[in-house]
Amino acid sequence: MNFELTEEQQIIQTVARDFAQQELQANAKALDEGEGRSGLLANLKRLSELGVMGLNIKNEYGGSEAGSIAFSLVITELAKACASTAVTVSVTNMVAEVIQSVASDTQRARYLPKICSGEYAAAxxxxxxxxxxxxxxxxxxxxxxxxxxxxxxxxxxxxxxxxxxxxxxxxxxxxxxxxxxxxxxxxxxxxxxxxxxxxxxxxxxxxxxxxxxxxxxxxxxxxxxxxxxxxxxGYQVALGELAGGRIGIGSLALGLGLSAIEYATAYAKERKQFGQAIADFQGIQWMVVDHATELEAARLLLMQAASRKENSQDFSTQASMAKLFATEAANRACYSGLQILGGNGYNREYPLERLARDVRITSIYEGTSEIQRLIIARSILR
CATH class of the missing domain: 2.40.110.10 (Butyryl-CoA Dehydrogenase, subunit A, domain 2)
Structure with missing residues (x-):
């Protein structure tokens, strides 16, 4: 089994990471405070120009045909900087995929180019x-x-x-x-x-x-x-597309969890108590290690689900497992990241307070954790 990304996937991941750090991060705080809508729409347009609004859509409709693995990678990188932008991209891709999957040729030709090009800011x-x-x-x-x-x-x-x-x-x-x-x-x-x-x-x-x-x-x-x-x-169509959407939300949660732990780790190296950096204390180290391990496991579950989808294999159960584990792990990571910052974690001056609020919904939308457990149980007991 090959766990390495292809050269194309690595390039896509790097482009998404650079854009997120250079453009999205600066606007995330303003969006959280009820401002920055024009910046959001401008960034969505620029992301469409990068091919991000049609990652699994055919070239003939303006998509990039990058595949489901690339989709997961992109959503994770965007979410590390701005969950609000990431969820918009995720849902818009989901809509584009359902149109490509079941719409008529005329409907595909009418709507997919508008979604992929950014003529429609979202779907x-x-x-x-x-x-x-x-x-x-x-x-x-x-x-x-x-x-x-x-x-x-x-x-x-x-x-x-x-x-x-x-x-x-x-x-x-x-x-x-x-x-x-x-x-x-x-x-x-x-x-x-x-x-x-x-x-x-x-x-x-x-x-x-x-x-x-x-x-x-x-x-x-x-x-x-x-x-x-x-x-x-139509109900069967909805169920099929929700499975793909769960890869997106799991990837979004992964990005939030990684952002929280990366920030908290950097903070712990600088913050001193009792005459030394708090990162030197075993209690902090174990918190970081446990969450880093859980998030890596979440990444592998997401990659498995995305790979199966990309190869036209049944992936519904794997998507539910990935969504369940990634969102719950990310919630724990954001909570612990806030805890590592102590009183500063509760302060809006620092990003952990926003990350902890942003991550909470991931275990609810696109199917709650409880619904994912029902889906997985039915698969196991079938």
Whole structure:
């Protein structure tokens, strides 16, 4: 088994790391304080020019065809500097991949170049609803055929990048008589469509720079050809794409955990107590070692899942394992990193306070840790 990155993957990782350190890091604090939106949008455009918005999309649509491993590497590097930017990139790539996977040739040609080029600052994944989170098959949003149109009605919750997404993939019930999860279809809905309303941004604990909004559909009329994939088979599409999204969120969490431990380690070398650097104390050393080891294990789990996806092997269980382990390990790493800084870790002048808030959501979105355990258990016990 070869654990080495290819030359291309190393170059992509380096480009992402350099961009994150030079451009994203400077804007991360402003985003966390409710400012810097123009900088975020400018950076998203520049990332699209680097090929980051279509990492697993074919060249003919403007993508870079870099693959799933490169995607994981890029998200990790971006997250080390700015989780809000990283999650926008991750979700936009997920939307692009679902379009490439199940859309018609006409739909691919219409939307993928706009996503990959940055003409659309981002793309939205409209699945979750106020009463349908961990159980998306319980959604209430409907799409009713009316002549040569579909009419959407309902509400979606916690939609990443909704404020500046150019297109949304929207799941809705198209057959109310079908068994649960069997009568759901997915549609492509453009941002400016009448009847689509983006609600006020949620006031969140962390990742303040990433817009998270409700999206409402009020007699939203979309053309018949907005249907993406087979009628009443959309739920299966959603489940498949969520598995890929979990690689992205696991990678994002890994970046946050690495950032926390790297900063805390550097701090421990400089901070002196009892006449010596606190890094000389075994208690601090073991904290650093334990988290460095866990994060390395998380990296390998993510690489395994990404490699299987890239090679068209089943990767759902591996993605859930990677997401579960990486997000939980990153939460522990950020908490310990803050602890190493002591009172300064609780001070907003230092980045650990932001990292600890930003990382918390990673064990919740794209499927909670509890849902990942259910998925893994079913695979083991099947």
């Amino acid at each position: 939205g994944f409209c699945l979750t609803e106020p009463q349908a989170g961990s159980d998306p098959s319980a959604m209430n949003t409907t799409a009713v055929r009316d002549g040569d149109h579909w009419v959407l009605n309902g509400a979606k919750a916690y939609i990443t990048s909704a404020e500046y997404a150019g297109v949304f993939v929207v799941w809705a019930v198209t057959d109310k008589t079908a068994p649960k999860g069997k009568g759901i279809s997915c549609f492509l809905v453009e941002r400016e469509t009448p009847g689509l309303v983006v609600g006020p941004a949620e006031k969140k604990m962390g990742q303040h720079g990433s817009a998270t909004n409700p999206v409402y559909f009020d007699d939203c009329r979309i053309p018949e050809d907005a249907l993406m994939g087979a009628l009443n088979r």
